[in-house]
Structure formats: C-alpha cells, structure tokens
Amino acid sequence: MINRPLAIAAALLLLLLLPLVLQGPYIRHLFILAFLFAIVAASWDLTLGLTGLFNFGHIAFFGLGVYTAGILTTQAGVDPWLVIPIAGIVAALAAFVVAAPTLRLRGIYVVLVTFAFSQLCLQVVMSQGDLTGGAGGIVRVPSLRISDYNFARDQRLGYYYVSLVLSLACIAALVAIARSPLGKTARAVRDNPEYAAARGIDQMRIRLTMLVISAIPTGIAGALYCIYFRVAAPEVFSFSTSTLILTMLLVGGAGSIVGPAVAAVGIVMISEYLEQFPDLKATKHMLLAVGIILVLRFFPGGLAQISANLFARSAKTVGATPERAP
Amino acid sequence: MHTLLEVEGLTAGYGDHQVLNGLSFTMGEDENIGLFGPNGHGKTTLFETISGLIKPASGKVSFDGRDITGRSPRDIVEIGLIHVSQGNRLFSDMMVGEVLALGAYPRRARARMRQNLDMVEALFPRLAERRRQKCGTLSGGERQMLNLAVGLMACPRLLILDEPTLGLSPRLKDELAAAIARIAEGGMPLLVVEQDIDFLLRLTSRLYLVNHGVVARTIEVGSDSFGHADVMKEYFGMTGH
Amino acid sequence: MADIIVSILVSGLVLGSLYALMASGLSMVWTTLGIFNFAHGVSMTVGAYVAYEIAQRLGPDLWVGYSILLALVVMAAVGAAFEYLLIRPFYGRDDMVLVTIMTTLAGLTFLENGVLTIWGPRLKQLEPLIPGNISYGLVNISRQELIIVLVAPVILLALFLVLNHTQIGRAIRAVGQNQKSAQLIGIPVTRMFLVSFGLAAALAGLAGMLLAGVRLMTPTMGADPLMKALIVVIFGGLGSIGGSIGAAYVIGFLEAILIFTVGIYWTPSMLFLLMVLVLLFRPQGLFGAKNPSSL
Numbered sequence: 004m005i006n007r008p009l010a011i012a013a014a015l016l017l018l019l020l021l022p023l024v025l026q027g028p029y030i031r032h033l034f035i036l037a038f039l040f041a042i043v044a045a046s047w048d049l050t051l052g053l054t055g056l057f058n059f060g061h062i063a064f065f066g067l068g069v070y071t072a073g074i075l076t077t078q079a080g081v082d083p084w085l086v087i088p089i090a091g092i093v094a095a096l097a098a099f100v101v102a103a104p105t106l107r108l109r110g111i112y113v114v115l116v117t118f119a120f121s122q123l124c125l126q127v128v129m130s131q132g133d134l135t136g137g138a139g140g141i142v143r144v145p146s147l148r149i150s151d152y153n154f155a156r157d158q159r160l161g162y163y164y165v166s167l168v169l170s171l172a173c174i175a176a177l178v179a180i181a182r183s184p185l186g187k188t189a190r191a192v193r194d195n196p197e198y199a200a201a202r203g204i205d206q207m208r209i210r211l212t213m214l215v216i217s218a219i220p221t222g223i224a225g226a227l228y229c230i231y232f233r234v235a236a237p238e239v240f241s242f243s244t245s246t247l248i249l250t251m252l253l254v255g256g257a258g259s260i261v262g263p264a265v266a267a268v269g270i271v272m273i274s275e276y277l278e279q280f281p282d283l284k285a286t287k288h289m290l291l292a293v294g295i296i297l298v299l300r301f302f303p304g305g306l307a308q309i310s311a312n313l314f315a316r317s318a319k320t321v322g323a324t325p326e327r328a329p
Numbered sequence: 330m331h332t333l334l335e336v337e338g339l340t341a342g343y344g345d346h347q348v349l350n351g352l353s354f355t356m357g358e359d360e361n362i363g364l365f366g367p368n369g370h371g372k373t374t375l376f377e378t379i380s381g382l383i384k385p386a387s388g389k390v391s392f393d394g395r396d397i398t399g400r401s402p403r404d405i406v407e408i409g410l411i412h413v414s415q416g417n418r419l420f421s422d423m424m425v426g427e428v429l430a431l432g433a434y435p436r437r438a439r440a441r442m443r444q445n446l447d448m449v450e451a452l453f454p455r456l457a458e459r460r461r462q463k464c465g466t467l468s469g470g471e472r473q474m475l476n477l478a479v480g481l482m483a484c485p486r487l488l489i490l491d492e493p494t495l496g497l498s499p500r501l502k503d504e505l506a507a508a509i510a511r512i513a514e515g516g517m518p519l520l521v522v523e524q525d526i527d528f529l530l531r532l533t534s535r536l537y538l539v540n541h542g543v544v545a546r547t548i549e550v551g552s553d554s555f556g557h558a559d560v561m562k563e564y565f566g567m568t569g570h
Numbered sequence: 571m572a573d574i575i576v577s578i579l580v581s582g583l584v585l586g587s588l589y590a591l592m593a594s595g596l597s598m599v600w601t602t603l604g605i606f607n608f609a610h611g612v613s614m615t616v617g618a619y620v621a622y623e624i625a626q627r628l629g630p631d632l633w634v635g636y637s638i639l640l641a642l643v644v645m646a647a648v649g650a651a652f653e654y655l656l657i658r659p660f661y662g663r664d665d666m667v668l669v670t671i672m673t674t675l676a677g678l679t680f681l682e683n684g685v686l687t688i689w690g691p692r693l694k695q696l697e698p699l700i701p702g703n704i705s706y707g708l709v710n711i712s713r714q715e716l717i718i719v720l721v722a723p724v725i726l727l728a729l730f731l732v733l734n735h736t737q738i739g740r741a742i743r744a745v746g747q748n749q750k751s752a753q754l755i756g757i758p759v760t761r762m763f764l765v766s767f768g769l770a771a772a773l774a775g776l777a778g779m780l781l782a783g784v785r786l787m788t789p790t791m792g793a794d795p796l797m798k799a800l801i802v803v804i805f806g807g808l809g810s811i812g813g814s815i816g817a818a819y820v821i822g823f824l825e826a827i828l829i830f831t832v833g834i835y836w837t838p839s840m841l842f843l844l845m846v847l848v849l850l851f852r853p854q855g856l857f858g859a860k861n862p863s864s865l
Contacts, residue, residue, distance in 0.1 A: 112849065112853065115606070116845070119801065122797045242675070242678055245675065246679040249675065285683035285684070292683075295675075300659050402756070403758045414750070420747040421748075430737070
C-alpha cells in the first residue's frame with residue numbers, strides 16, 4: 004500500500020523542480036508536449052470514458068483551438084495570452100453545435116456524426132487557404148511574452164511552467180467534475196441507462212454539458228500547442244493524432260480521467276523518442292495502433308486498473324472499465 | 330434396441346451458474362422421449378448443451394454411437410441432430426420461403442431440399458401461402474410452424490422440440506400437436522419438452538422428470554397404467570406444492 | 571446550359587458509383603456483424619496499391635485488368651485477416667461496438683502508415699482499363715469513368731443476387747439478424763463474418779483500383795471516400811444495403827451539383843449540414859426502416 008495524497012504531492016514537487024534539474028530544452032520540450040496531450044486525453048476521457056458518450060470527434064476541438072490561436076494572433080493581432088481562453092470558448096461553442104444533432108441519436112450515429120465533424124473541420128481548413136494557409140498551415144505565430152520577457156528565448160522554461168500549470172488546473176477541474184454530482188450521475192447513466200431513465204434523469208442535458216465542458220480544456224490546450232510551436236498545421240486533425248490520444252486514453256484506463264493524463268506523459272516520451280528517426284514516422288503510428296489493440300485485448304482497464312490494485316483505498320473510484328454499448 | 334442419443338453425467342451452465350448437475354439419460358432409435366419438470370431446472374440448458382450452443386463442463390453426449398461432446402453447433406446439425414429452440418424468432422427481415430430454403434443449409438439436406446419443401450408445405454399449408462411474407466410479420470402460431478418446418482428442412486435424424494406449443498391458443502395448439510404427431514408417425518424420433526403432460530403421454534413412450542439439473546424419475550408410458558393423474562402427483566409431489 | 575447539366579450528370583454518376591461500391595460493403599459489415607468499420611476507406615487505398623504493385627511486377631505488357639482481378643483476391647484475404655485479428659477477439663464483449671470502433675480506427679492508422687512505409691508518399695497511378703476518352707454529343711467522359719459507371723451497377727446487382735438468392739448470401743443475412751437461430755440451422759457464424767469482411771474489403775478495393783485509373787494514388791486517398799461513405803450510410807440508414815446504394819447515387823449527384831453551385835471548397839460543409847438535417851428529422855436515415863434492429 005502506498006499513501007495516495009503523499010504520492011501525488013511528491014509527483015507534483017518533482018514536476019515543479021524537474022526543469023531546474025534537467026537543463027536541456029529538449030527534455031523540457033517533451034514534458035510540455037506531455038502536459039498538453041494530458042489535457043486532451045483527460046478531457047476526451049470525460050465524454051468517451053466517464054459519460055459513455057461515443058464522441059470520436061474530440062480531436063476537432065483541439066484542432067479548432069490550434070487554428071483559433073493561429074488565425075487570431077496572425078490575422079487579427081490578438082495577444083497570445085488572450086487567445087488561450089478564447090480558444091476554449093470557441094471549442095465549447097463548436098461542441099454545442101455538434102451536440103445539438105447528436106444528442107437524440109443512438110450510439111453508432113453519435114460516432115458517425117462526431118467523426119464526420121472532425122473530418123469536416125480538416126476539409127474546411129484545407130480548403131479555406133486564405134484564412135488557414137491550407138495544407139501549408141499558419142506560420143510565424145507570435146510567442147508568449149511578459150513585457151520584455153520572451154518565452155521563445157528561455158530554453159523553454161516559461162512554456163514548461165505555463166503548460167504545467169494549465170495542465171494541472173485543467174486536470175484538477177476535470178477530476179472535480181468527475182467527482183461532482185454531475186459526474187456521478189453521468190457514470191450512473193453510462194452503466195445503467197434504463198435505471199437512469201426510470202429515475203427521470205435528463206440524459207441529453209448531461210451529455211450536452213459534458214461535451215461542452217470537455218471541449219474547453221481541449222481548445223485551451225490546442226491554443227497553447229499552436230503558440231508554443233508557432234505554427235498551425237492541418238495534421239492536428241489527422242487520424243494519426245486521434246490514434247495517439249486514443250492510445251493514451253486506453254492505456255491510462257478509460258473513465259478514470261487521471262489515468263489517461265498519466266499515460267500521456269509516457270506515450271509522448273516514446274512517441275517523441277521515435278520522432279528522432281524520420282524514417283520511422285510511419286512505423287511509430289503503426290506501433291501505436293498495435294498498442295491500442297493489445298491494450299484493448301489484454302488490459303481493458305489500462306493503467307488505472309493496475310494502479311487501483313496498488314492504491315487499494317481508491318479501488319472504488321478508479322479502474323472503471325470502458326463503458327458498455329447502450 | 331439401438332441407442333440413438335446418450336447423455337452421461339452432463340454438467341453445464343451459464344458462467345458461474347451451474348444448471349445441469351450430472352444429468353444422464355438415453356434414447357432409443359424407435360422411440361419418442363418427453364421431458365418435463367419445473368421451469369429453470371435445466372431442460373432448455375440440456376438442449377442447448379446437446380446442440381452445441383453451450384459447452385459442457387463435464388459429461389458426455391453421444392449420438393448414434395459417436396461422441397459429440399463439445400462439438401460446434403454446425404457439426405451437430407450436420408450429423409442430423411436438429412434442435413428447434415423455444416420461442417425462436419428466426420430472421421425477422423427474411424421471407425418465409427427464404428428461411429425455409431436456409432433450413433436446408435446442412436450439406437446432407439441440400440439434395441433433398443425440393444422434396445422436403447413439398448413435405449413441409451403439405452404439413453403446414455399456411456406457410457405455403459405466406460412464402461413471400463417476412464418472418465417478422467407472422468403470428469405466433471405461424472412462426473412456430475415455420476420453426477418446425479425449418480427443422481424438418483434440415484433432414485433431421487433426431488428432432489428436439491423445446492415447448493413447441495408454448496403460448497399458443499388451444500385451437501392452434503391442437504393444430505400443431507396434430508402436425509407433430511404426424512411427424513412422429515413418419516418415423517422421426519422426437520425428444521420433446523412440454524408443459525402439457527397429456528400431449529407428452531400421447532406422443533412419447535417414456536418420460537423423464539428433470540429436476541435440479543438431473544433426471545429425477547423415469548416413467549414408462551403405457552407399460553403400466555400410468556396416467557395423467559399419476560404424473561401430476563409425481564410432478565407436484567416433487568416440487569413440494 | 572445543357573452541357574453543364576450533362577457534365578453534372580456524368581460526374582454525379584461516377585461519384586455515385588464509387589460511393590455505392592464503398593457504402594454497400596460498409597453497410598453489409600454493419601448488418602452482419604454489428605460493427606462499424608473505420609478501416610473501410612483504407613481498404614480502398616490498399617486495394618489500389620496492391621493492384622499497382624501487381625501491375626508493376628507483371629510488367630507493362632499485360633493488361634491491367636488481370637492485376638485488378640488478382641488484387642481483388644488479395645483484398646478478400648486482407649479483409650478476412652482484418653476480421654480475424656482485429657474483430658474476432660472482441661466478440662461477445664458487452665462493449666463490443668465501442669471496442670471495435672477503436673480497433674478498426676487502429677487498423678486504419680496501421681494500414682495507412684503501412685502503405686506509406688511500403689510505397690512512400692510519392693503520387694502513383696494505375697493504368698486505366700481502357701485508355702482514352704469518349705465524346706458523344708454533349709457527353710465527354712474518359713473510358714475509365716465509363717467503365718466505373720457501368721461496372722458498379724453490375725457488381726452491385728451481383729451482390730444483391732448473391733445476398734438474396736444464394737444459400738451463402740441468405741446465411742450472411744441470417745447471421746446478422748439472429749446468430750443463435752443461424753447456429754441452430756448449421757450456419758458457421760464466424761465463417762460468415764470472414765466472408766462478409768472479405769467481400770466488403772474486395773468491394774472497397776475495387777473502388778480504389780478503378781479510381782486509381784482516373785486520379786493519382788496517395789496513402790490517404792481513402793479518407794475522403796470514407797467520409798462520403800459515412801454520410802451515405804447516414805442518409806441511407808446504416809442497416810439497409812439497398813438504402814445505402816440508393817443514397818450513394820443521391821450523394822454523388824448532390825456533390826456534383828454542389829461543386830458546380832457553391833464550389834469545391836464549400837461542398838463538404840454543405841453535405842455535412844445536409845447530413846445533420848437528415849439526422850435531426852429522420853434519425854433512421856432517408857431510406858432506413860423506422861425501427862432498426864440494433865443501435
């Protein structure tokens with residue numbers, strides 16, 4: 004048995020001190036990516052894992068955040084700090100638009116519409132070249148600054164802390180939502196739709212709320228991703244990005260929120276390590292795909308299941324298996 | 330007498346829930362057997378295990394001297410052991426004619442498809458009228474007729490019927506019972522579960538009372554003057570009412 | 571004006587034919603296995619590249635049609651292998667619909683990147699079955715497009731006849747409607763799954779091979795057709811193969827009209843909007859039955 008709050012505190016302290024120990028910009032870069040993807044994976048888990056909403060267009064909210072930041076900073080001259088919350092709002096609005104037609108639909112149609120929506124976003128980005136730069140994307144996105152301090156010139160120390168703080172804040176918020184009455188109801192609806200219907204729970208309202216909530220951190224992460232890389236490229240909408248995040252979600256354990264966030268760190272490390280070999284780019288995605296299948300086949304509970312056995316106290320709350328079909 | 334079906338010490342169930350607890354019985358080539366007993370004591374599970382839908386935990390099923398324990402439903406159908414399951418809804422979007430044709434899916438039944446079709450349509454003229462109608466639109470009685478007919482299309486060497494008249498009106502019940510009697514007269518060995526004891530007494534030569542997942546009692550029909558009243562006494566005596 | 575109408579009609583027919591080949595397989599797999607195969611689009615890509623590879627090996631003297639026939643056999647095997655590796659291990663799980671969405675997405679990523687690894691990102695082209703164009707009055711169409719327009723209905727008619735008038739076709743449909751009853755009739759259920767997947771992959775592959783004679787091949791060439799097939803099955807109702815085929819032609823014509831009226835850039839958005847409207851008012855699809863049996 005390990006003391007859970009103590010373990011969390013130790014991990015946080017480690018993350019805070021890490022960049023002071025590890026001086027190289029590359030290792031910080033890895034963690035920045037990991038923090039950003041942790042947000043995306045955990046917030047996707049809120050809908051797909053915890054609520055049991057068959058949302059397969061989550062990557063669209065991320066991409067919208069990326070492009071909102073790219074377009075507003077380069078074409079409207081909006082301050083990079085300001086576009087971060089704006090991107091969250093844009094993603095939330097998009098979630099609202101997608102949710103409207105899907106809420107009354109049954110499982111598989113929700114999958115189709117959300118998936119089609121993400122593909123639509125890609126096609127719009129590709130075709131509206133004047134605004135989005137088309138296949139080439141948007142370049143020279145301005146970096147974050149605090150008066151004269153330029154985040155682009157500090158060996159990524161600033162971005163490390165900005166993304167760490169945003170990531171912790173978003174994940175803490177997501178965990179709080181998962182533990183709130185809303186989260187509990189959502190889980191109850193997922194596990195037993197008939198019972199929920201009998202109790203008069205408004206499933207549509209829960210699904211709408213969850214989808215919109217999950218879009219906000221995702222859009223925020225997208226905006227920071229764009230500002231950090233200083234580009235917005237259409238690849239963010241690709242199957243490969245979806246697969247990458249889905250791997251984090253499944254490896255971490257669907258429905259556990261924290262699990263996917265933790266898994267994101269490990270998977271980003273592996274994925275970026277392989278990125279050093281440009282010839283292996285395609286191979287990397289193939290490995291991730293194999294990873295998804297193996298996890299689904301042999302460890303359907305993911306890391307959360309394993310940690311649930313470790314932290315016996317929390318065995319009741321984490322380690323939920325992927326939701327069942329309604 | 331040659332043994333057609335032999336079940337020895339069969340245990341089986343669903344997940345952790347064991348329903349059959351070492352059930353054994355035999356059935357000869359020239360006889361019809363009836364099974365009866367309280368619901369939930371293993372009759373349907375027994376049939377599903379014999380037909381390969383459920384893998385037994387232990388025990389042995391032999392058909393015509395061949396061990397068929399744990400074989401796939403397909404192999405078992407090919408051997409000629411046909412299970413007409415209870416309340417089978419068949420294929421609601423397919424036409425009656427198509428379903429009958431599909432009944433001749435086993436290799437050994439394909440060559441005799443034409444003759445079998447004539448035979449079942451003579452037995453159930455109503456199905457001939459409904460040949461182009463979808464299964465989903467049939468009445469309960471018609472669907473039960475189709476179930477039997479599909480079973481017959483497979484050229485069975487043994488026909489297992491699980492409550493063939495369940496939920497039917499008395500008139501339809503009589504009609505179906507008459508058809509089953511005619512099938513039996515044609516020399517088809519039948520293994521039947523029914524709640525209607527009179528029906529079983531008329532049709533079969535032996536009854537097995539299935540209780541708590543075993544054959545609790547064997548009753549030879551007609552050998553002595555064992556009648557309805559005696560069976561009922563057995564049945565209710567057993568369940569304690 | 572007349573020439574515009576004719577060219578819209580021709581392009582609608584070509585698109586509709588391709589979408590119909592795609593959507594019929596997608597819908598067949600859904601009706602038999604209850605699985606939505608996201609890798610269906612990439613089957614099209616793999617089909618085109620396999621045919622290309624075979625044509626390269628056989629040399630330029632041999633007619634490309636032979637390569638296509640061989641590639642169809644390969645695709646049927648690929649489809650069956652896909653079912654065996656990515657779908658079969660998950661039967662009987664109560665979250666099977668969701669799990670197989672993820673495994674087919676993983677399969678999509680795997681195959682797409684596999685194509686990229688083997689054949690590289692460079693654009694490739696397959697020889698058309700018959701080169702050249704045909705002009706007849708206002709109609710101007712390449713012979714390959716004419717073949718697409720003529721072959722697709724023949725193949726789909728053959729599919730219809732197989733599904734409705736052969737034992738194996740009836741068995742495939744039966745398995746989709748009631749597995750237990752199908753087993754009790756002696757239908758080998760899992761083999762039907764293999765057949766269904768193999769057939770669907772061959773159909774998608776054929777669409778890819780035919781398209782590769784008109785357009786250049788890329789490792790992501792299946793993404794857009796998958797998206798269209800998705801819209802098509804939503805329009806047609808996922809559970810109805812006939813409905814999907816009808817919807818494929820409707821979408822093909824709609825797309826041709828939209829490209830002419832609102833331009834190629836806004837066409838995807840308009841189609842998506844239409845799809846959303848259809849879902850709002852007829853969630854079971856335009857041609858779908860009122861009460862689909864599952865999900």
